[in-house]
Amino acid sequence: MSEQKSEVESPFSLKQAFEGKFVIGAAVNEHHISSEADNLLLTQHYNTLTPENMMKWEEIHPTPTQFSFARPDDLVSFAELNNMQVVGHTLVWHSQTPDWVFHREDGSRKSREELLLLMKNHIDTVAGRYKNRLYGWDVVNEAFNEDGSLRQSLWYEIIGEDFIEKAFEYAHEAAPKAKLYYNDYNLFKPAKREGVVSLVKRLQSKGIKIDGVGMQAHYSLEHPDLKEVEDSIKAFSLLGVDVMLTELDISVLPFPDENNMGADVGLSIALQDEFNPYSDSLPSNIQKELANRYQSLFAIVNRHSDKISRVTFWGLHDGHSWRNDWPMPGRKDYPLLFGHDKGLKDFARQLPFAEDK
Numbered sequence: 412m413s414e415q416k417s418e419v420e421s422p423f424s425l426k427q428a429f430e431g432k433f434v435i436g437a438a439v440n441e442h443h444i445s446s447e448a449d450n451l452l453l454t455q456h457y458n459t460l461t462p463e464n465m466m467k468w469e470e471i472h473p474t475p476t477q478f479s480f481a482r483p484d485d486l487v488s489f490a491e492l493n494n495m496q497v498v499g500h501t502l503v504w505h506s507q508t509p510d511w512v513f514h515r516e517d518g519s520r521k522s523r524e525e526l527l528l529l530m531k532n533h534i535d536t537v538a539g540r541y542k543n544r545l546y547g548w549d550v551v552n553e554a555f556n557e558d559g560s561l562r563q564s565l566w567y568e569i570i571g572e573d574f575i576e577k578a579f580e581y582a583h584e585a586a587p588k589a590k591l592y593y594n595d596y597n598l599f600k601p602a603k604r605e606g607v608v609s610l611v612k613r614l615q616s617k618g619i620k621i622d623g624v625g626m627q628a629h630y631s632l633e634h635p636d637l638k639e640v641e642d643s644i645k646a647f648s649l650l651g652v653d654v655m656l657t658e659l660d661i662s663v664l665p666f667p668d669e670n671n672m673g674a675d676v677g678l679s680i681a682l683q684d685e686f687n688p689y690s691d692s693l694p695s696n697i698q699k700e701l702a703n704r705y706q707s708l709f710a711i712v713n714r715h716s717d718k719i720s721r722v723t724f725w726g727l728h729d730g731h732s733w734r735n736d737w738p739m740p741g742r743k744d745y746p747l748l749f750g751h752d753k754g755l756k757d758f759a760r761q762l763p764f765a766e767d768k
């Protein structure tokens with residue numbers, strides 16, 4: 412499944428293979444930053460990093476008066492030392508946000524004004540701290556429902572639909588040079604795509620800076636139809652903003668709930684063996700399917716590399732992927748380019764790196 416090539420020859424490097432087209436990255440946690448072996452993989456293959464969890468509100472701002480900057484600082488320093496971009500993830504999200512953000516001590520809901528002030532302080536403090544060091548921010552994450560309407564999150568319910576505009580305005584004030592992105596899953600779906608297209612147009616018509624749309628890209632062998640992915644890349648690009656695949660992984664496992672594909676972190680289903688068929692190893696025919704799927708996706712990405720500024724994998728190697736635990740904790744999945752043994756999978760060396768191959 413994987414091989415280590417002699418370091419005597421020029422070693423294969425993903426970032427070199429895609430050089431001049433788009434930057435390529437991985438989502439990382441503190442253990443990658445402290446592991447020498449992982450450091451080597453990261454610096455050899457990637458030129459952009461996204462913190463998988465450590466900049467989420469509950470981690471970086473766990474209580475009203477406490478900010479936890481030690482781990483994010485280490486990540487940003489590591490990236491700077493190695494000439495890598497960092498994209499912050501994420502300032503405003505309905506998930507992984509502590510309850511005190513939305514409720515007063517007596518349990519009642521905060522007012523619009525209170526929540527806006529808190530949002531501004533959070534963004535000022537977090538985005539402001541890294542203002543000339545982070546390349547960009549996922550300013551707002553997952554604000555849409557599958558039908559293209561706005562999710563009834565507490566941000567939406569308390570502030571109203573302009574919470575998104577406010578977040579982008581505050582982020583621009585706090586970090587004027589940072590690229591500002593909207594990020595979501597299932598953006599290949601036409602209705603959800605249209606919701607985001609309308610959002611970008613609304614922000615643009617009001618003169619609010621938005622630089623790009625991140626398509627998360629949590630895919631599987633069967634889903635989605637890549638034609639829809641391509642249609643969304645084109646649609647977002649027509650708005651004049653960057654398009655990125657921001658959380659790419661391709662699950663090989665059967666999906667236990669066909670109605671809830673995507674990346675809703677709230678979904679959790681008890682482990683059943685029939686849904687964990689490759690707990691020992693991945694059969695060669697499935698490896699081939701995974702290789703073909705990645706080939707097809709990167710053929711599209713290459714064809715549109717003039718529109719795509721970044722491709723980021725959601726994790727470094729299979730052992731650490733969130734896919735092993737979502738939506739069914741305890742499975743063994745194989746969604747990334749580096750396997751459970753941390754080796755680069757053979758097919759990754761033969762992705763279509765050149766135009767229209």
Ligand code: 9MR
Nearest residue numbers: 463464467507552627658674675676733
């Ligand atoms: O991969 C992340 C996992 O380790 C966390 O437990 C989870 C909840 O914070 O978030 C995962 O990352 C999510 C990302 O932040 C937003 N899009 C969906 C990702 C996968 O759930």
